[in-house]
Amino acid sequence: MKQRHIFGEVFALESIVAGVVFVTVLAVLGYALIRRRAARQVTPSRRAERPRLEAYYVGVLSVFAVFLVVWTAWQNHREHQVAARPPVRVDVSGFQWCWTFAYPQAAERRSVSGTCRGDDLPTLVVPTGRPVQLRLTSRDVIHSLWVPELRYKMDAFPDHVNTFTLTLDRAGRWMGKCAEFCGQRHYTMHFWIKAVSPEEYDRWLQGGSGQGVPA
Structure with a gap:
């Protein structure tokens, strides 16, 4: 990467x-x-x-x-070089105590969320080889989106949008966390980021609300 x-x-x-x-x-x-x-x-030097x-x-x-x-x-x-093509956009919203990932470029606006309890973790799906622009905000207090293995981290503030662009060059799945103490269940705010082929991503994105995260 x-x-x-x-x-x-x-x-x-x-x-x-x-x-x-x-x-x-x-x-x-x-x-x-x-x-x-x-x-x-x-003898100590006489020079000051x-x-x-x-x-x-x-x-x-x-x-x-x-x-x-x-x-x-x-x-x-x-x-942070300027991308040659318009990036894929994902709106990321942190809340106590989980995440929502929205895809405004989908034909039917898609949104992935969860409770961050047990195995109910949301998955941020992105295509390989394409720049992906993440727009971060928070619904309540300060959170921080952090993917340790990929070395990405940025804070999410209420009433403010932080933006960064990433490009993943191979398929895979990595664990993400919240890196800003945000309350009682801060430690459970885990999520997955999953990179799939552009073709698989396009099929998933346009597949409607009934199609789940690519296996």
């Missing part, structure tokens, strides 16, 4: 940078402590400032900061 791949690249690189900075600071600190203990008669050393330190930090900002912005651009 493109999103998961980009997320993995960004996370790996930023973890390496953070690790290098941490080890460098730790090494310098350890060197200073060991040198101080080994030479207790060292070291502008050249401080400028070098600030310069290195600035280079790291600029690189991380530019790199992250570039990866974000890669992830």
Whole structure:
């Protein structure tokens, strides 16, 4: 999946940078402590400032900061490129304590929901290879749609619509959750996201309210 791949690249690189900075600071600190203990008669420096050393330190930090900002912005651009064709639209509504997925582009407006109790979990059906625009809102309190395995997460607010676009390149089914504490049964707000072939998706979408989620 493109999103998961980009997320993995960004996370790996930023973890390496953070690790290098941490080890460098730790090494310098350890060197200073060991040198101080080994030479207790060292006279403290009379200089109150070291502008050249401080400028070098600030310069290195600035280079790291600029690189991380530019790199992250570039990866974000890669992830959210404008789709070549109009995306499939799904209106997602969170409520205490489950989800509703509505498909306004269907001939007969389709809607999938559930109670999020036991096995009664709603399924978000999407086609593979097509951009899918999710429009998130909430009926009551703040919720957050999260699919851990695919690295997608976005908050759903009352009286507000958040939008993001995803493209799944292979068929499959993944568990989604609510990532924002929203009350007593927050922990049960699970759902499925299922990617099927475009042909299967079109048949399901136009099949009317009597046709269930593709097997």
